[in-house]
Amino acid sequence: MKPFNVFPRQLNNSRKIFIRALTFSIFLGVIFVLPAYSDAETAQEIQQKIAEQNAKIVALEKEIAEYERTLESIGGTKKTLQGEINRIDVSRKKINADISVTENRTATATLELKRLGGAIVDKASRIETSTKTIAKSLRTLNQIENATTIEYFLTANGLVEAWTEADRVSQLGLALRNEIIDLQDTKVALTVDYGETEKKRATLLSLKKELAGQKLLLDQNRREQQLLLSATRNKESEYQKILAAKQEAKAAFEKELTDFEASLKFTLDPNTIPRAGSGVLTFPIDPAFMARCKDRVKTFGNAYCLTQFFGYTDFAKSGAYQGNQHNGIDFGVPDGTKIVAALSGVVEATGNTDASKGCYSYGKWVLVRHGNGLTTL
Template structure:
């Protein structure tokens, strides 16, 4: 009877143990061949990291050079030199991104191999445990010999030895269970790393596509400038003067158009002024122009009444990622250069948020979202640029009261200055808010 009870206890223990380990894997070392592959891969990754570091230094050098000449394109020679420097920088960016893509791909392969090896071990151990359980269930003789020593007539010393050996076996099993738990945690981390690396690779491929577009665009800009000026300084100066004149006239015209908008801003729908309501739309914050100030905006700094600059500018190189300041919905995108070149926002994105604010991102080189898209906080909406009226690469960032702003329809606003219909954000004076009240 005692033998049967003990057998049943052993059976229950093994079943319980099997259920636990079926969710885990044994930690095993790789074979010599696997180690060699891992070492070779590590060597490749180290080499790539070294090249990436070297390129990163070159890119920083180019950025420094370009930042020193930002806004200095007062002559045709300077303008052409700036465009050439920008093209070289973007070419280096492409080379840099390609290396990062290769590194990401190798990291993905390495991580995937580790996951597959671990899962193979898991299946092997499941089968081994299943076989052990089957033998115990169908053949009592498979129970370890020391169980038989507990039958009637056995000596006390045999029972003591059984207890000792049983304790040793339990300790061994506990160690295996701990190892299995550790390995399961490791496997979960490997899988999380794999998904993260896949996401990084997707972003890098997207970045590479954008960078190639920028290189082509920069080359076209240079050719267009040469065509427009006939490579003559006098023609370039005329071009600058014409753009400045059109820009000033268009701004005056827009103030008149927006002053006729009959919209009352409900201040109660706006969030309380404070830091961190919105996130900065750039990684490196360098404000080159602040929000315009007047007697009204001084008294109520979160509200802009139409005098001066209607947002803030961040000085950044062309091709820098621009992020949504908060989660929201893209309610419009456009390119004013398509209807009136070089006098307004250029490429722009407008995002409406759920807290009563709407944000504008202007002078972009690439637009990465479409009207109707849902975006998350700090999701990329485009790349910085120099489109529209811009004396140098930067992001123009405007914050509106959501109730006040709308995108002009295709036949709503025809500019007298440009003679074309303009599709762009429009808002009354009181609809412009000071971005720094919420960043």
């Protein structure tokens, strides 16, 4: 047995030295993992800016809610020339606040992109460095495991020491493998977050363009109002005459539409449309606005900002629709409020009945055909 005494003992010492070195490499790998961001101070600054942007958004949303309450108050009063001018002015202020909210949300998304981008680059670099270190350690560890299994028992001071040392080497290998998996999972998660933030930013930029268009529309409305002031010679009596003419034209249009619907005879196959009450349609109003409707129950009598329900409403029973029921639902929303589709579909047509001189009824309208047999206007 003497030929084995010198070499195995030296190998035992070198193995212990390697295990200490390997333990150090694990700690080094952990050091690569622990820092959250290579520039902690910058990360904190970005987070502080995000918090400031969010605080501005909260303040602006309160301002928007106040504008909406003011518009409700104006809408509840008798229609006058000055009242209409006030309504347009307040609507413009609301849209400006909406645009400010979108600008702040876009800035927040940009900051989040910057923070996530830095974290992804930092994490990827650490993964590369750690992987190389771990791979080298694993190769050496594999050599020891393959070459010294029997020698553990020949050189150890008893079976307990041999099994303890072998188990320690095995645990070190498992820890290294788990470290690689954890780092890769973290990189995947950060990449997903980065992609989601990019989508959010694209959505917000699109919304900003939409709000800018709404602001342009309000400016156009104000020019139309100025033309109206010119037509009325700034006299309330003239405005009331024009308003009455609009109301008569609207009633005539609705009667014509009702007569057309009555003459349209067809047999409806109930299997081609969703079951009644299945809830396939959502409210066609911006969800953010709908969320604030619960605070306006006193004004509308419901939590959905509805001014008229579907069917034989009190207004329909008064003869407004020549004995027919109200064939839709009406919402009380201010100008510039975002309108959405009640269900995904294809836009078949759009128009504006008010664009034709002397024709005042629906105003701007969009016809959407859905894939379940329904069409919404």
